[in-house]
Amino acid sequence: MTLLRESPLLLLFVVASIGYLVGRLRVFGVSLGVAAVLFVGLGMSALDDKLQLPEVVPQLGLTLFVYTLGLASGPGFFSSFGKRGLRDAAIVGGALGLGAALVAIAELVLPIGAPTAAGVFAGALTNTPALAGVMQQLKQSSGGAPGAAALAAPVVGYSVAYPLGVLGAIAAIAIAERLGRRDPQVPMSDRSGGEGRRITSRTVRITKPDVIGKPAEALVKHEGWDVILGRIQRGKAISIIDDLTVLAAEDRVTVVGPEDEVARVTAALGEIAGESIEMDRSVIDYRRMFVTNPKVVGRTLADLALHKRFGAVVTRVRRGDVELLADEDMVLEAGDRVRVVAPRERLDELSKFFGDSYKAVAEIDVLTFGLGVAIGIGIGEIPIPLPGGVTFRLGAAGGPLIAGLVLGRLGRTGPLPWSLPYSANLTLRQLGLVLFLAGVGTRSGSTFAATIAKGGALPLFGLGLAVTAIVAATIVIVGRRLRIPIPLLAGMIAGIHTQPAALMFANERTGNETPNVGYTAVFPLATIVKIVLAQILVMLLARP
DSSP: OHHHHHOOHHHHHHHHHHHHHHHHHOTTOOOGGGHHHHHHHHHHHHTTTTOOTTTTHHHHHHHHHHHHHHHHHHHHHHHHHHHHHHHHHHHHHHHHHHHHHHHHHHHHSOOOHHHHHHHHHHHHOOHHHHHHHHHHHHHHTTTTTTHHHHHHHHHHHHHHHHHHHHHHHHHHHHHHHHHHTTTTSSSSTHHHHOGGGGEEEEEEEEOOOOTTBBBBHHHHHHHTTOOOOEEEEETTEEEEEEEEETTOOOEEEEEEEEEEHHHHHHHHHHEEOOOOGOOOOOSSSEEEEEBBBBTTTTOOOHHHHHHHHOOOOEEEEEEOOOOOOOOOOBBOOOTOEEEEEEEGGGHHHHHHHBOTTTTTGGGOOHHHHHHHHHHHHHTTOHHHTTTTTEEEOOOHHHHHHHHHHHHHOOOEEEEEEEEHHHHHHHHHHHHHHHHHHHHHHTTTTTHHHHHHHTTHHHHHHHHHHHHHHHHHHHHHHHHTTTTHHHHHHHHHHHHHTOOOOHHHHHHHHHSHHHHHHHHHHHHHHHHHHHHHHHHHHHHHOOOO
16 A cells, blocks of 8 residues: 555556456446446545545546547537537436436435535436536635545545446436337337448449439439439449539449438439449549548548549548548548548549548647647636626536537638547547546545445435436436437437446447437537536535
8 A cells, every 4th residue: 555655656557457447347237437447546545545646637637538528529519509409408408407406406405515416416417527517616616725525525426326327327228218119100220310320332223214314413412312422334434423424324323321312312313233333443443541631631521622633532431430421511530531432543642632641540739739728728717607696617627628619610720620530539538537537536535435434325325316317207208209219319318418338228229320419419518518507506505
């Protein structure tokens, strides 16, 4: 123990490594994941209250986590407002508002303390940034120097309620699935929403009189087809389809898109050809390329004018583990892997244009990353007035998240690209979360142990269960009333609970990635709302 006391760095990595192992253990098919780092930190500091990491460790970790989360979520977050934003925002606000109201009432009946109650709220909804917001609010309200017990109180509430929060979100998804079986109009296997469908390609022979003599790309736009027409073979000549390409009888074209849409377009154009023209790569070839050139990152495919400059077209974009159908409005992000179809002799030139550096996929632009984090910290320090003369700040939990969302949506500002390569973003995000959980865990273990020893955990346990249940039930009931497809609703349940384990469960149950759409649409907003509500609970419930 002496060595761990004297070496915070050693303590950090011991807690992180043991927590990682514990997090991989599955009980009834459920694991704590990275959150187990918090419980290991609590356990070690409960054994010896001098095993504490410096305060800067959790602060740095939280900033890294929420900023990179915002960068990754920004494009999907803002685009969702044009489709179903008001509906989703109402569900998020209503469900979380009910949860916060229940905590407020319970705290008045059972005086467990405002910090602890706010911690239960964050834990029952499995949201680490909300916990950090509570701790920062306590620092602000105490003039920057709260006692150790005061800072540990929300961690205790969070720790008791968190496991139930994970199980509750998963249980809600299972219940939604069971209810959906009774309603054939919203089946669990529904594949609506292009983001969740598998991308495929097919060679089609043009036979339908309605499309013969019409420009190919104009036809796609006029009919609203969610596909890309890539190659065309006329006789023995193969070329890339462009704005001037007019379809003729017996032409063979490649149709790329979601499986069901490709089937629909095939029926409209003609019939499946006997041979795929993609097999002939002698003239027109394809290659997967990494997007690593800073001059390309943050620009749309339309801006790049690939056909005009290279006679090429991008048909698919792989972002992380998800493959997306490319379109002219798609903004390329650092680390994307694009599938480029082009004349064979121009592929090397295109590779240089996109960057295509595997090494660069793991690198970050320190200038824009540091500037973005600084902007986020500045936003977090802006005082926001509330009724009654009270003010609060988004702090390190909310400010960098807001900055990340906005900058992630912008993609670039002039010569400055804001986005990070997917792999680098994921690494920094996980590192930040580990730093935060290890830090707050080791600084709160003694208070946690004292609460458990005195039997004070039972009310917190019951309150956490009630909050998780009422929020989950609200989402399921409202989602059913609004006829939201079950896979999409499952993702929304996971997103409003901000629970990746629940999202994984939803993906396994659906057999496709449609839940990711619902998760991405509500996750950032749910995080912001929880941060704000948790801090408001501390302020409103604080007793003189």
